[in-house]
Amino acid sequence: MDNFYKRLLDNASDLIWVIDMEGKITYINSNIADWGYDKKEAIGKPLLDVLTIKGMGKRSSVPVEFGVSRTFEMQVADKCGDLRRVVVSSSPLQNDDAKIIGEMGILYDVTEAHAMEEKLKHEERLASLGRLGTGIAHEIRNPLSSIKMNLAILVNRLHPTGEDKEHFTIAQDEVINLERIVTEFIDYAKPSPVKLRRQSLKTVIEKTLAVVKTVCAEKEVTITRDFPPVIPMALMDSAKIHQAILNILLNAIQASPDNGVVGIKIRSLSSPTETVAITVADSGRGIDQDDMKFVFDPFFTTKDDGTGMGLSIVQSIMANHNGSVAIESELGKETKVTLTLPTG
Ligand SMILES: Nc1ncnc2c1ncn2[C@@H]1O[C@H](COP(=O)(O)OP(=O)(O)OP(=O)(O)O)[C@@H](O)[C@H]1O
């Protein structure tokens, strides 16, 4: 092959190949290295042995017969078995007598674009569920206040005792529980605007630690601190950051066994930008890998008495602060949640 064309093909950003009528590779460009193969190793092998097809997408323009141009999306495994989503276009290759002697193909990796598309779809679904949910939540709020008020009137008028009193107490507690769920949901779906001011992160953290003291005492959980000598000021809405830290501390304490230890660590980072990172780590139950993608979804909970709003609220608070929240976890071993806030 002419050197110029060879270089052109080799430097293309997509994977390009030619196969003979038996499906064996006669040419493949250098991008095959990205798939874990050496060029020499791939040549002569059946294409389908090198790129193992794991699943066909919908966008295929059949018929799948030799000598017909076609484009389709599918999942292909690389040498290590890692799956990638790709779009393949193939067309027949003819010799000078217009006889089909093989096929050439171009493959481009759409894994990232596909992941982004899925994420957007998921967010859209959540947004429409959110609108529906907020509507329902508002509708529930008024009758709920009415039930609460009437229960209070009845308790005052009847002065129930014994079992009757117990029934009233249960009903009142459940109403309070429902109110909390509804308020948390409305607050998540339509959060009050953040009021950002330069404030002391240390003060906020100390306040939050004081709040969780009683919860810790119940389970005899100890909190250890790893703070730098100077904790930077951050641009924040301290009530919201208090809420975010509280939510992750509560999760850590709830996940810990009795007598467990929860660590809170603060670090200043200067790259890529000036930020402060707050990490809460526990050695508790951990998070199942399959559950990981849902933990930030509103109402996702694995707890009997959880509402599943905690982390979704943390995520929305951190996004409003141009910060972030990240979770690392190993099932049955540990969970680390890191919040970052810009300080620069
Ligand atoms: N530190 C942790 N250890 C183990 N699992 C966790 C931890 N933090 C969160 N999770 C998992 O993520 C789920 C969602 O957490 P989130 O805080 O959003 O809701 P919740 O704690 O279940 O309920 P709520 O916070 O509304 O009372 C939890 O039910 C739990 O399965």
Ligand SMILES: [Mg+2]
């Ligand atoms: Mg929680």
